[in-house]
Amino acid sequence: MILSLFNLLIFPGFLFLSLFGLAMEFVDRKLYARMQNRIGPPWFQPFADFIKLAAKEEIIPEEADPVMFRLMPVFALTAVVTAFFYIPLWGTHSLFAFNGDLIVVIYLLTLPTLAFFLAGWHSTSLFAMIGATRTLTQLFAYEVPLFMAVLAPALLAGTWSLSEMTVFYQVHPAYAGFNIIGFIVALIAIQGKLERVPFDIPEAETEIVGGTFTEYSGRLLAMFRMAIDIEAVVCASLVAAVFLPFGFGLGPAWGFVIYVFKVLIIIALLALLRTVLARLRIEQMTIFCWKVVAPAALLQLLINLILSGVL
């Protein structure tokens, strides 16, 4: 009981995740700055941003629905933290594993996007509403490729459980090499899920002010930013567990180092994508996702189907 509480709230639960998420935000921003030939923010920047926002006044617009407006940040944060417990991190087994947790993780990762939508919708501000509808439009574009990309390795392993999948790839490490297309598709889809360049269309501050979060301020905004940071870490962990299933058998200490290293690599790849690309328009993004990314994910599914028959 005490151990579960410790796991949930401190390590590897909420506290660890928050600190790790903020640290990864720094890594992302620093890499982004260095790749643009800038010096970039100091290491404490995300922490300072968070504390400052938490200490600021919190304005709830008169027109907005106060309950939904307050609830949505909490909802987003809870969903991403919960998803984290089902992902195998430094051992082959996650904290709480059951058959089918892969599907649960993907659905839990969809919830923040839904929370962003509802938050924007209930702000009843014009810009927030445009941002909200764009969030949903975008969701339909990247979600399907992400599903297919993540399910393909599961097909090869013949299980719906993330923990059993890592066990399978632990025994057959070479099989992970077949999932390279899925890895790329997942990276692109995650960029969309995190609403970062080139898929930051819902937040496009040059067009629609602040998008979904236009009306959010103070503590609620801090919570949303925290949810996005944690979401980045959780998505990176999911990709690491599914597509980079190495180094699980070396005990917790080495496992932890390798886990952090894997997350760092994925965050660096995402930062690289963010640096070299510019924002797309919403219909360009949808067309790209359905005409290029989704067929690639289908191809991966096909390859894995044939492989699982042959091998």
Added chain:
Amino acid sequence: MKWLQKLITWARIKSPWVIHFNTGACNACDIEIVAALTPRFDIERFGILLKGTPRHADVLLCSGPVTRQIQDRLVRIYEQMPEPKFVVAVGTCACSGGVFQGCYNVKGGIDAVLPVSAYIPGCPARPEAIIDGVVKLLSSLDPKPAATLPETTTTAKST
């Protein structure tokens, strides 16, 4: 609870998010503000980020004299910002009305309408001066150096 206050002050100094509002400038000051946001000056070093919405911002960068038409909008933008908030007047016009002083359509400097925390003179104010102004304004929040920094004004270096 003193350490908490200290922590919050530290965070405020380290993370000023700005929003830029043209109150009727001739556009040169705006271009200098935009120039200050470019990678060349890299204001993210100081934690400064440009925000699109007043709800996220801490510092309102105003450029130009307040025209009668913009007055209501300016006050509205200001009121949409959550506390604590600061106003920085960028450019001579924003400080005093400048060359537009006494025009039939101009109210005067920003301080004719809003409480201004820092004045950055210059026609137009240079990006260095703008960054310096914002950083000085925020360091004046820190109780210690406040004794040596009674006025949060800056002077633009001429080239």
